[in-house]
Amino acid sequence: xxxxxxxxxxxxxxxxxxxxxxxxxxxxxxxxxxxxxxxxxxxxxxxxxxxxxxxxxxxxxxxxxxxxxxxxxxxxxxxxxxxxxxxxxxxxxxxxxxxxxxxxxxxxxxxxxxxxxxxxxxxxxxxxxxxxxxxxxxxxxxxxxxxxxxxxxxxxxxxxxxxxxxxxxxxxxxxxxxxxxxxxxxxxxxxxxxxxxxxxxxxxxxxxx
Amino acid sequence: xxxxxxxxxxxxxxxxxxxxxxxxxxxxxxxxxxxxxxxxxxxxxxxxxxxxxxxxxxxxxxxxxxxxxxxxxxxxxxxxxxxxxxxxxxxxxxxxxxxxxxxxxxxxxxx
Numbered sequence: 001x002x003x004x005x006x007x008x009x010x011x012x013x014x015x016x017x018x019x020x021x022x023x024x025x026x027x028x029x030x031x032x033x034x035x036x037x038x039x040x041x042x043x044x045x046x047x048x049x050x051x052x053x054x055x056x057x058x059x060x061x062x063x064x065x066x067x068x069x070x071x072x073x074x075x076x077x078x079x080x081x082x083x084x085x086x087x088x089x090x091x092x093x094x095x096x097x098x099x100x101x102x103x104x105x106x107x108x109x110x111x112x113x114x115x116x117x118x119x120x121x122x123x124x125x126x127x128x129x130x131x132x133x134x135x136x137x138x139x140x141x142x143x144x145x146x147x148x149x150x151x152x153x154x155x156x157x158x159x160x161x162x163x164x165x166x167x168x169x170x171x172x173x174x175x176x177x178x179x180x181x182x183x184x185x186x187x188x189x190x191x192x193x194x195x196x197x198x199x200x201x202x203x204x205x206x207x208x209x
Numbered sequence: 210x211x212x213x214x215x216x217x218x219x220x221x222x223x224x225x226x227x228x229x230x231x232x233x234x235x236x237x238x239x240x241x242x243x244x245x246x247x248x249x250x251x252x253x254x255x256x257x258x259x260x261x262x263x264x265x266x267x268x269x270x271x272x273x274x275x276x277x278x279x280x281x282x283x284x285x286x287x288x289x290x291x292x293x294x295x296x297x298x299x300x301x302x303x304x305x306x307x308x309x310x311x312x313x314x315x316x317x318x319x320x
Contacts, residue, residue: 010224018292028295035299042307046314073253080249084242087285091235095228189286193278199249200274204256208263 007174012096017182019175026179034190041194044146045201051142052206060137061130063206068122072203075118076195079154082111083192086185093181098173101181105165108188112158119151143202150198153191160184241284248277 013019018027053062089104123144126132134144161184168177252270255261261269283289288297 014227015292031296031299034296035303038300038303039306039310042303043310043314045307046311049311050314050318069253069257076249077246080242080245083281083285084238087238087242088235091231091238095231186286189281192285193281196274196277196281200252200270204252204270205267207256208266 004174004176007096009096012094012173013175014094016094016173016175016178018179020179023175023179023182026183030183030186034186037190037194041146041149041197044142044149045197048142048146048202051138054139055137060139061132063139063202064209066126066130066132067203067206069203069207071118071122072199075115075122076199078111078115078118079192079195082108082115083189085111086188090182090185093173093178096173101173102165102169105161105181109158109161109165112154112161112188116151116154116158119147119154123148147198147202150191150194153194157184157188157191160187238284241280245277245280248273 016023018024055062085104085108089101089108092098092100092104132140132143134140164177164180164184168180171177252273255266255269255273282300287293288300
């Protein structure tokens with residue numbers, strides 16, 4: 001199958017993301033990258049757990065008094081729902097429905113942007129209300145590195161998906177861009193996987209003490 | 210790969226079959242999403258509820274997170290589909306190295 005070939009819903013392959021050699025390579029290479037990302041985030045989690053609540057004196061706020069569960073819960077729901085909407089996008093990609101795929105990717109981007117907005121508000125709040133900054137303590141450094149790295153991934157993912165949507169807006173679906181959309185959605189799910197551990201290990205365990 | 214081309218004479222029948230399969234898969238996705246939301250709610254309630262001690266809550270919410278991530282990987286990221294042997298190898302290698310890192314950091318650093 002040629003990457004430039006024109007398709008209809010009838011001739012569209014069942015696994016368009018892996019129908020070409022390039023698609024197969026992207027799929028494999030991307031999963032290798034996700035394996036590496038797992039190690040990266042695990043080392044940041046390990047650092048955070050080792051340095052949690054390690055502050056120079058009693059004036060610094062500890063995790064228990066810092067975190068706000070309703071805010072984290074709202075952020076979690078936004079990101080989890082955005083994961084489902086990107087599943088919808090890939091469902092329409094496999095059914096060769098370009099418009100609906102774009103629509104659901106758009107919803108995903110909006111939810112992701114709302115999540116990022118909440119995170120920026122949260123960091124701003126910690127810095128100004130609690131003087132919990134990147135340089136205030138080892139706890140602060142470990143916290144902002146871990147959660148900020150995840151936020152950076154969200155920002156990058158948003159730019160990636162928006163770029164793909166604009167770049168291919170007039171092109172429609174073909175075997176050249178189907179693997180690109182698929183891989184971007186895998187990245188988005190992976191961001192949610194990391195967030196599940198962040199809300200559990202950082203926020204919920206932080207509240208337990 | 211075995212699942213590439215429609216192989217019957219009539220593409221119409223093929224597409225109906227594929228749409229049906231696709232809708233069926235979407236139903237599983239919705240079920241896993243509902244379960245993921247449920248697990249998240251349970252985790253937040255377990256922490257919000259004062260009756261549990263930390264010795265129970267912490268392992269419990271970590272277990273919930275692991276279950277939720279398995280749903281995410283196998284349904285949302287399609288690892289339950291065939292042709293995901295290499296991705297599983299890559300991911301679990303990452304998990305193994307990550308687990309050793311976590312273990313080392315949590316046991317070597319004690320101040």
